[in-house]
Amino acid sequence: MKYKAERDCKTYLDTGRLFAPSSKSCHVGLNQVGSLPLEVRxxxxxxxxxxxxxxxxxxxxxxxxxxxxxxxGTSTYCP
Structure with missing residues (x-):
């Protein structure tokens, strides 16, 4: 995806593979669930x-x- 963003003059941001709490945190109040097996959707x-x-x-x-x-301000300039 990064090469497509660069090709199209778009900004590409990578949160990293270890941004794991995203699937176990409530996006409303950011309350985090302690344990959530992958099979729980x-x-x-x-x-x-x-x-x-x-x-x-x-x-x-x-x-x-x-x-x-x-x-x-972490965006990039693209001519």
Whole structure:
């Protein structure tokens, strides 16, 4: 994906493989679940009681992290 972003003059940000809490953290209140086996695909936050799809919730958290990094000025210039 990085080469496609560079080719199209887009910004590519990598949160890294160890950004694991994203699938176990509530994107609303950032409450983290202690243990969540990979076969569990949805879960309910104990604080806000919202039911999360694990993949969608993770995508929202990673997207928010990317926007935060961009807000810090880590974007690149492309002529």
């Amino acid at each position: 949805s879960w309910t936050c104990s604080n806000c009681k919202i039911k999360h799809d694990r993949n969608v919730n993770s995508a929202i958290i990673i997207g928010d992290e990317g926007l935060g990094l961009l807000a810090l």
